[in-house]
Amino acid sequence: MHKRVYKAFNETLYTQTLANGLQVNLLPKRGFHKTYAIFSTNFGSIDRTFIPQNETTAVTQPAGIAHFLEHKMFDKKGYDAFDLFGKYGADSNAFTSFTKTSYLFSATQNVRKNLEILLNFVQEPYFTDDSVAKEKGIIGQEIQMYDDDADWQLYMGILNNLYPNHPAHVDIAGTTDSIDKITTHDLYLAYKTFYHPVNMDLFVVGNIDPxxxxxxxxENQASKNFKPFKEPQVDNQDIKPKEIVKHRVISLPINRTKCIVGLKGLDDIPAGREGLAYQLQANLMFYLLFGESSEQYLKLYDQGIVDDTFSYEFDVQRSFHYASFSGDTDQPEAFQTQIKEILGQAEQRLSHLTNQFELAKKEMLGRLLQRMDSLEAIANSYDGQMFDQATIFDQAEIYEKMTLDDLIRLAPKLINLEGLSTFEIRPVKGK
Incomplete structure (x- = not known):
């Protein structure tokens, strides 16, 4: 095994790429009784158009296929994987993002058995027409529940504005119409294309002997046969990256207007560790500009333009990245104008924040150190191939080396005012 020693944190990560291509990451944590394992495939909701294994023609599958597949993986012939985990004292779950699907468990006992369950149920697909039909009703109800969530509609609204020509504008779960089109054949096709050890990684952290x-x-993987695998050829690029919807308004039965300003990253992020540095620099930059202790936030708060519902986010995914600034407000026009103004003056404002930068960097490092005490945070922060196998400990090293000049140089690259969009949800008149 290869060892990556992080002396500053007294941690050692053990890594091994198995003969079948599976990337295994093992992190022993002293003083912990629990073990947490997460098994992920490089397949998410945006990966709908691809060339299947051993074929030459691309197919486009219905929106929500990755999330639907995640749900169906637990349903086996004669048993349910959730129940089997419970039998051996483990809590289990799964999630699908834009670019990844992950299956996980945590346990204080029967670690080997639970690990075998995890590997086996993910690597042994079993779908039937009847079970697929039943699942459509379950996921359909889940989608309808989010249709009634105004905050979720706000989030999806800005993604629709920023990415009209990219699959990111569609809900990860799909739509009731799209999932109704999913077939058993679709699930097996997606599974065979993306669920191969070469395209997957396993991260185990906690009370373990690596x-x-x-x-x-x-031993588990050696007992299985995997066909030769070619890296998936996926078409999930933005057809017209500079095309966005500048502004949209909808009405819902809410009490106050919800407003969001989105900033689309129009340039590609750097590859590997440089991409992670880009993400962390942007996080710190937006914290300095919009954090609760920033001059801009306090001014907007005092003016009643923002309140405690205000939040901001910066998200980096494979093939796209964006920032958003949202909240409930009684002054939506002022909200949009002020956010845009702060972004437009970011480079100038940052140059005057030398002391604030040092304090903010220490705060970010402190937050990161707290997360290092969470097994889930350690494993879930691992993004595999996207950032060249970087871990939460690598993030800390990047923060340590970060300078204010890094943020000042980043601002004009990331903040292109052509990439701005706004979306509002207003109360239904008469409500």
Whole structure:
């Protein structure tokens, strides 16, 4: 096994790429009783158009296929994987993002058995027409629930504005119409294209002996046969990256107007660790400009333009990235104008924040150190191939080396006012 030693944190990550291509990451944590494992595939909601294995023609599958597949993976012939985990004392779950699908468990006992359950149920697909039909009703109800969530509609509204020509504008779960088109054949096709060890990684952290865990995983994988695999050829690029919808308004039965300003990243982010540095620099930059202790936030708060509902987000995904600034407000026009003004003056404002930068960097490092005490945070922050196998400990090292000049140089690259869009949800008149 390869060892990556993080002396500053007294941590050692053990890594091994198995013969079948599976990337295994093992992090022993002293003083913990729990073990947490997460098994992920590089397949998310935006990966709908692809060339299947051993074929030459691309197919486009219905929106929501990755999320639907995640749900169906737990349903096996004669048993449910959730129930099997429970039998051996483990809590289990799964999630789908734009670019990844992950299956996980945490346990304080029967770690080997639960690890085998995790590997086996994810690597043994079983779908039937009847079970697929039943699942459509379950996921359809989930989608309808979010249709009634105004905050979710605000989020999806700005994504629709920023990415009209990219699959990111569609809900990860799809729509009731799109999931109704999903077939058993679609699920097997997606599974065979993306659920191969070469395209997956396993991260185990907690009360473990890495040599022992690796041996268990190797024995499990050696007992299975995997066909030769070609890296998936996926078409999820933005057709017209500079085309956005500048402004939209809808009405819902809410009490106050909800407003969001979106900033689309119009340039590609750097590859590997530089991409992670780009993400962390942007996070710190927006914290300095819009954090609760920033001069701009306090001014907007005092003017009644924003309140405690205000939040901002910066998200980096494979093939796209964006920032958003949202909240409930009684002054939507002023909200939009002020956010845009702050962004437009970002480079100038940052140049005067030397002391604030040092304090903010220490705060970010402090937050990161707190997350290092969470097994889930350690494993879930690992993005595999996207950032060249970087871990939460690599993030800390990037923050340590970060300077204010890095943020000042980043501002004009990321903040292109052509990439701005706004979306509002207003109360229904008469409500």
């Amino acid at each position: 040599e022992e865990i690796l041996k268990w995983v190797q």
